[in-house]
Amino acid sequence: MNKHTFVVNTENVNEYKYRVLTDGIDYEQFLRNPVVLYYHERYNGKDRGSEVIGRVVKLWIEDKKLLAEIEFDVDDEFAAKIAGKVERGFIRMASMYADVLSTSSAPEDLLPGQVYETVTQCKLIEISIVDIGGNDDALKLSKCSGEQLKLKEIVLNKPDNMSHLKTIALALGKAADTGEDALLKEIQTIMLAKTNAEAQVTSLTSELKAIKLEKATKLVDRAVELGLIQDVLKPTQIAAFDVDYDGQTAILSKLIADKELESGQAGTAQTVKEVVLNAKGTTPAAPTAETFDYLQKHNIVKLQKMKDENPTQYAKLHEDYKNGVRHTDK
Structure with missing residues (x-):
């Protein structure tokens, strides 16, 4: 065609x-x-x-x-x-x-x-x-x-046009007799400043969003480690932060703190029991295998210490847990 x-x-x-x-x-x-x-x-x-x-x-x-x-x-x-x-x-x-x-x-x-x-x-x-x-x-x-x-x-209507220029000059904080070229330059300066400010706001907004996402991900990961949230629900929980970041942060932080306190107390009680038994000369039962889920439930302090001081062992326990290894009483 x-x-x-x-x-x-x-x-x-x-x-x-x-x-x-x-x-x-x-x-x-x-x-x-x-x-x-x-x-x-x-x-x-x-x-x-x-x-x-x-x-x-x-x-x-x-x-x-x-x-x-x-x-x-x-x-x-x-x-x-x-x-x-x-x-x-x-x-x-x-x-x-x-x-x-x-x-x-x-x-x-x-x-x-x-x-x-x-x-x-x-x-x-x-x-x-x-x-x-x-x-x-x-x-x-x-x-x-x-x-x-x-x-x-x-x-056309030159006097009216001049009147409009005076109004614009006063609105810009300039003298009423400021010339058209000077007013145009001032307007261009203001427009450039506006464009730069908008670009900066966009950049800062993106940075803040990235920081919030990082913090939200860490909280959800910790909640999964403590058994508060199933791993399969992790994406949904992170998405909830987009709707109410402050509210989700407060709720999840409180749940994590309570769980860590509870797990810490349980781990301390177990340690005291072992010390008392040894002091009395009583032979305790054979030590229980330290699986990821066992430490998570009974000695979170030890698990956290392992994560900080022996990341290789911690990673192995966590990998075993992902592969289905669970604590069983013998």
């Missing part, structure tokens, strides 16, 4: 704050030689002979828009390349080059946001395929002599 329809002009205010009335575009002469260029270039120094990449086969106005059906010269290597980008959706814009015949700054020809006068009549010279519209090359304007045309800035 080498034919595509493009919007060539609308009557909206463009990026450079002016507009062109579609009904005022004279394209009668253009249709006698309906060439389509790329980016308004007659010769770019590299693709000589490929200046014309297509032709307009149909041109019409619809809803204040100038539309063009363009057929690409796919037998030309460069034109085929551009046609391919259009076909694949990488280029989707066209614009026109026009000689300006008349302009207007009358209120009825202006729209909100417009800064420069409206082009009311112009002569279409050529249509180009462009990558980005809305700039000097997306809608080139010229005088009939071929010179580049600069539209005049609209001057």
Whole structure:
């Protein structure tokens, strides 16, 4: 498929704050030689002979828009390349080059946001395929002599505009007679500071989230070690911190502290019992095998000491526990 329809002009205010009335575009002469260029270039120094990449086969106005059906010269290597980008959706814009015949700054020809006068009549010279519209090359304007045309800035209600500038100056904490350039510079400074502040907030938020996740993971891991939470529920418990971090931290910390206190007391009682038996000369029963679950339930102090001082032994007990080794009374 080498034919595509493009919007060539609308009557909206463009990026450079002016507009062109579609009904005022004279394209009668253009249709006698309906060439389509790329980016308004007659010769770019590299693709000589490929200046014309297509032709307009149909041109019409619809809803204040100038539309063009363009057929690409796919037998030309460069034109085929551009046609391919259009076909694949990488280029989707066209614009026109026009000689300006008349302009207007009358209120009825202006729209909100417009800064420069409206082009009311112009002569279409050529249509180009462009990558980005809305700039000097997306809608080139010229005088009939071929010179580049600069539209005049609209001057309406200048006293009111000055009043608005005074209001803006005072709102920024500046003197009422501060010039427009100085106010613009101040606004740009404020916008830059805002952007930097937002970036810093985003960075700090990410850092805080990472710290909270680390703390939450440590609490949940400890709760799993103490048997307060099943290992399979670990992801769910960590996710609960996203909903109520402070609440989950307080609850889990209290449960862990109570369990550690309980386990510590049990371990101390067992140690005292063994000392008393040995002191009386009574031969105690054969020592119980120290499995991970046994120490976790009866001597958490020893288990913690092992973790700190003999991590290899601790890791072996924990691995055995994961593989199903449990304490059994003999």
